Amino acid sequence: MRFILRRLGFYLIAFMASITLNFMLPRFMPGDPVSRMFARSQDRMQPEQIEALRKLLGVDDRPIWEQYIDYLHNVFTGQMGVSISRFPTPVTEVISSQIGWTLLLGGTALVIAAVVGNLLGILAAWRRGGTIDSALPPLLVFIGSFPYFWLAMGALYLFGVVLDWFPIRHAFTDGLEPAFTWEFIGDVGAHLVLPALTIVLVSIGGWMLGMRNTMIATNSEDYITMAEAKGLRPGRIMLRYAARNAMLPSVTSFGMGLGFVVGGALLTEVVFAYPGVGYQLLNAVQGLDYPLMQGLFLTITAAVLLANFLVDILYVRLDPRVRSN
Amino acid sequence: MTTALLKQPTPTPAARKPNRSFIHGLTSNKKALTGMAVMVIFIALALLAPVLFPGDPSRITALASLEPSAEHWLGTTAKGQDVLALTVHGSRSSLFVGLTVGLLSTFIGILVGLASAYFGKFIDEALSLVTNVFLLLPGLPLLVILAAFLPPGLGTVILVLVVTGWAGSARVLRSQALSIRSKDFVAAAVVSGERAGRIMFREILPNMASIVMGTLLACVIYGIGAQAGLEFLGLGDVSTVSWGNNLFWAGNEGALLTGSWWVFVPSGLCIALVAFALALINYAVDEVTNPRLRKIKTPKDIERSAAK
Amino acid sequence: MTISQVSFGSHEPVLDVKDLTVKYIGDTRSTTAVDRVSFSIGTGEVFGLAGESGCGKSTIANSIMRLLKDPAKIAGGSISFGGKDVLAMSPEELRRFRWQDVAMVFQSAMNSLNPVLTIGEQIVDIFTTHAGYSRKESLRRAGELLELVRIDPARLRSYPHQLSGGMRQRAVIAMAVALKPSLLILDEPTTALDVVVQQEIMAQIKELQRELGFSVLFITHDMSLMVELSHRMAVMYGGRIVETAKAQDVYATPRHPYTQALMGAFPPLTGPRVPLTGLPDGVKFRNIPDLSEVSPGHFVAPFGADAPVIESANLEGATP
Numbered sequence: 001m002r003f004i005l006r007r008l009g010f011y012l013i014a015f016m017a018s019i020t021l022n023f024m025l026p027r028f029m030p031g032d033p034v035s036r037m038f039a040r041s042q043d044r045m046q047p048e049q050i051e052a053l054r055k056l057l058g059v060d061d062r063p064i065w066e067q068y069i070d071y072l073h074n075v076f077t078g079q080m081g082v083s084i085s086r087f088p089t090p091v092t093e094v095i096s097s098q099i100g101w102t103l104l105l106g107g108t109a110l111v112i113a114a115v116v117g118n119l120l121g122i123l124a125a126w127r128r129g130g131t132i133d134s135a136l137p138p139l140l141v142f143i144g145s146f147p148y149f150w151l152a153m154g155a156l157y158l159f160g161v162v163l164d165w166f167p168i169r170h171a172f173t174d175g176l177e178p179a180f181t182w183e184f185i186g187d188v189g190a191h192l193v194l195p196a197l198t199i200v201l202v203s204i205g206g207w208m209l210g211m212r213n214t215m216i217a218t219n220s221e222d223y224i225t226m227a228e229a230k231g232l233r234p235g236r237i238m239l240r241y242a243a244r245n246a247m248l249p250s251v252t253s254f255g256m257g258l259g260f261v262v263g264g265a266l267l268t269e270v271v272f273a274y275p276g277v278g279y280q281l282l283n284a285v286q287g288l289d290y291p292l293m294q295g296l297f298l299t300i301t302a303a304v305l306l307a308n309f310l311v312d313i314l315y316v317r318l319d320p321r322v323r324s325n
Numbered sequence: 326m327t328t329a330l331l332k333q334p335t336p337t338p339a340a341r342k343p344n345r346s347f348i349h350g351l352t353s354n355k356k357a358l359t360g361m362a363v364m365v366i367f368i369a370l371a372l373l374a375p376v377l378f379p380g381d382p383s384r385i386t387a388l389a390s391l392e393p394s395a396e397h398w399l400g401t402t403a404k405g406q407d408v409l410a411l412t413v414h415g416s417r418s419s420l421f422v423g424l425t426v427g428l429l430s431t432f433i434g435i436l437v438g439l440a441s442a443y444f445g446k447f448i449d450e451a452l453s454l455v456t457n458v459f460l461l462l463p464g465l466p467l468l469v470i471l472a473a474f475l476p477p478g479l480g481t482v483i484l485v486l487v488v489t490g491w492a493g494s495a496r497v498l499r500s501q502a503l504s505i506r507s508k509d510f511v512a513a514a515v516v517s518g519e520r521a522g523r524i525m526f527r528e529i530l531p532n533m534a535s536i537v538m539g540t541l542l543a544c545v546i547y548g549i550g551a552q553a554g555l556e557f558l559g560l561g562d563v564s565t566v567s568w569g570n571n572l573f574w575a576g577n578e579g580a581l582l583t584g585s586w587w588v589f590v591p592s593g594l595c596i597a598l599v600a601f602a603l604a605l606i607n608y609a610v611d612e613v614t615n616p617r618l619r620k621i622k623t624p625k626d627i628e629r630s631a632a633k
Numbered sequence: 634m635t636i637s638q639v640s641f642g643s644h645e646p647v648l649d650v651k652d653l654t655v656k657y658i659g660d661t662r663s664t665t666a667v668d669r670v671s672f673s674i675g676t677g678e679v680f681g682l683a684g685e686s687g688c689g690k691s692t693i694a695n696s697i698m699r700l701l702k703d704p705a706k707i708a709g710g711s712i713s714f715g716g717k718d719v720l721a722m723s724p725e726e727l728r729r730f731r732w733q734d735v736a737m738v739f740q741s742a743m744n745s746l747n748p749v750l751t752i753g754e755q756i757v758d759i760f761t762t763h764a765g766y767s768r769k770e771s772l773r774r775a776g777e778l779l780e781l782v783r784i785d786p787a788r789l790r791s792y793p794h795q796l797s798g799g800m801r802q803r804a805v806i807a808m809a810v811a812l813k814p815s816l817l818i819l820d821e822p823t824t825a826l827d828v829v830v831q832q833e834i835m836a837q838i839k840e841l842q843r844e845l846g847f848s849v850l851f852i853t854h855d856m857s858l859m860v861e862l863s864h865r866m867a868v869m870y871g872g873r874i875v876e877t878a879k880a881q882d883v884y885a886t887p888r889h890p891y892t893q894a895l896m897g898a899f900p901p902l903t904g905p906r907v908p909l910t911g912l913p914d915g916v917k918f919r920n921i922p923d924l925s926e927v928s929p930g931h932f933v934a935p936f937g938a939d940a941p942v943i944e945s946a947n948l949e950g951a952t953p
Binding site: 128220221222223225226227228229230231232233236240241244245248318319320321 | 695698700702703727728729730731732733736737739740741744745746747748749750751758759762763792794805808
């Protein structure tokens with residue numbers, strides 16, 4: 001319990017840090033980018049909207065601490081202003097319409113990569129020097145060396161353009177009405193294949209090697225020898241004794257991997273024009289849509305922190321040593 | 326006979342003089358040699374680029390979108406630039422940024438790690454907190470945000486990459502420094518009244534050489550990859566020639582949709598080769614310092630398990 | 634060699650090890666950790682194996698259960714258990730042989746228990762795998778086992794880190810006798826424990842041995858413990874046995890200089906205080922010959938001219 005509370009405190013601090021970063025960026029950056037934005041899009045806005053945005057982004061003559069308190073208040077009450085590029089939609093609305101796609105893409109890719117990668121790592125360590133152990137790691141490290149977006153573009157070109165097996169852009173076919181029908185779900189699945197596959201391909205090597213190396217270290221522990229001496233069946237030793245212990249560091253990297261996947265998803269979303277928060281973030285940057293940029297960054301951070309917290313709770317379930325402490 | 330074999334002369338305290346066997350291990354490791362060979366070739370290309378392809382590589386020299394031929398080995402871009410010249414020149418910026426980011430991140434990591442380990446207590450708590458917060462903030466979105474607010478340029482790219490990259494190395498180096506900090510010879514140095522700086526940099530740091538090396542390599546890989554990603558998103562310094570910018574333009578000019586794969590392949594392959602070469606060296610460092618990961622054990626390791 | 638004929642009592646030997654040789658295969662050269670070692674253990678007999686760290690004691694223990702891992706290889710000799718050839722067993726035969734016929738208590742109880750499973754689960758594993766009991770039945774028997782070593786059965790739900798060092802070792806001993814094996818290997822079972830707990834554990838083992846009647850291969854470098862517990866014992870040095878006899882004989886009249894040094898290195902449990910002596914600096918034995926019988930049942934490796942081979946004392950790194 002104390003462990004959980006400590007972690008919770010840590011995530012709150014991390015979240016405050018990202019809010020503060022968000023607060024400071026438009027205020028202390030050279031070149032006054034916010035004024036540029038207002039110059040470009042002022043005539044479309046209502047005076048009170050302009051006023052709200054000025055306060056949010058720091059074009060404001062009040063003392064800095066007063067601005068900060070005001071800013072915190074706005075963030076915690078969900079008042080993130082209106083989007084410039086999607087005027088006049090509020091930022092929160094833009095984000096909520098897109099976060100689902102990122103969760104779908106990132107989540108699918110992360111779970112597949114982590115499960116398959118860890119299983120391969122377990123097998124590789126269990127059969128040291130076997131086919132899986134000698135052939136896969138170099139291959140996966142090599143694939144993992146390619147830039148994310150490069151592989152994505154390559155896959156898009158090969159499987160989308162040349163072979164025409166999968167759709168190459170968007171989350172579902174244009175004009176199709178989102179609904180819980182097999183047709184729509186199938187369509188979403190088909191659109192998911194290439195983006196998810198590229199993320200899996202690049203990240204699976206890290207999972208596998210990490211698990212393999214911890215498993216090798218675990219295999220030389222005395223309790224593995226003892227389990228063998230007990231005459232347990234090999235499969236049971238591998239899973240209940242070796243892998244069960246070796247997976248603990250993996251669980252921690254799962255949390256860390258989330259941040260990576262959100263980042264990787266950004267590039268993948270850009271390549272495949274997948275309508276998630278990453279794609280939207282880049283659009284916001286290009287359209288000088290600072291309110292949306294800020295909202296997106298905070299949302300992504302909050303999601304990553306929340307996911308990490310859930311992983312911590314899982315970790316406590318898995319490692320009794322943490323639980324009793 | 327067995328007695329003599331069992332009692333290998335143990336080398337003088339391994340903690341003190343790790344360097345010679347470490348370098349020897351690296352130079353006799355196949356992975357390390359392959360990696361270093363690839364790196365030497367790329368560094369030579371980067372240095373010789375102005376000689377091999379004099380003049381501005383991005384000037385238009387031929388018709389647009391030519392396939393690879395004897396005249397243009399890697400074809401031309403949609404603008405009519407020579408792809409080979411762009412690729413060779415691109416290595417300069419990419420390697421420079423990668424190395425700079427790697428060195429700066431590792432340097433910060435060393436400072437933070439050593440300070441954490443040496444001073445402990447409050448300083449360690451505070452530094453660890455900052456490190457962990459930076460580790461947790463999603464890297465690429467942070468990169469994008471920072472790049473969007475800062476004025477474009479190579480300096481911004483480097484700054485942004487260091488800001489997002491140092492925390493990983495700091496965490497690894499801290500835990501290593503902590504374990505060395507608890508060794509007796511450091512305690513002896515503290516008791517004998519050596520100054521803090523001397524203990525940190527002369528007693529602790531030399532014993533982390535291999536970890537520092539591994540961290541540096543990982544940071545360089547990160548730097549090269551993240552720079553490419555940033556530039557591909559159009560958030561880099563668009564005026565320079567680099568592998569990431571080459572790919573940005575390739576994407577922008579629809580190279581793939583028109584089937585000009587030769588514009589798209591070389592720069593990506595170069596990034597992959599450099600990253601792979603560095604990763605190979607990194608694994609070699611791991612193998613040399615962590616004998617468990619090696620296939621065949623050394624006699625020293627055997628003695629340890631035999632003594633169990 | 635005829636050592637097997639002098640096992641304690643007149644029973645058939647449970648374990649018969651002949652000319653066992655174990656090598657560690659390195660990439661540049663190989664090391665012989667156990668060199669042509671022969672001994673046997675009779676039914677109900679406690680056989681001690683003494684020697685300094687790294688002399689090959691644990692390697693022998695691991696060989697008997699065929700637990701050696703790469704790069705260690707059994708390079709020669711035979712191990713037979715109740716007439717069965719252990720080295721010829723198929724993986725499945727071996728799996729059944731382990732723990733049912735021979736069980737082992739490892740050096741460190743903390744490390745030999747899986748940290749993420751409860752004590753109960755780790756005992757139940759044994760019953761469900763070997764005896765085919767249901768989970769419920771296994772749990773009931775696991776509780777009985779813990780009671781046997783005087784641990785509250787409520788501890789079944791505890792994780793290893795929640796038990797004290799002595800409790801953990803007793804739990805491991807409980808696991809070891811779960812299937813009533815005919816041979817129990819104790820590999821320095823008390824090394825990591827303090828003296829009081831050591832005594833408790835040894836008393837526990839003695840009691841169980843009397844009750845269940847299993848044979849014991851007892852490995853330690855603690856001569857006083859060994860003499861106290863063993864019927865017969867062997868002293869190992871550099872992968873070879875240098876002396877073997879009834880424990881009392883070794884204790885009373887050690888013949889080999891190494892045995893004498895080993896005896897001198899431990900304080901006697903009773904009697905007046907005497908200054909401790911060990912092997913002098915730089916003294917090493919090489920090319921240890923086969924044993925020969927010096928008195929009935931007392932075998933010693935001949936050593937050159939009643940004096941150890943003295944190596945130059947400044948041989949680098951020679952002292953352990």
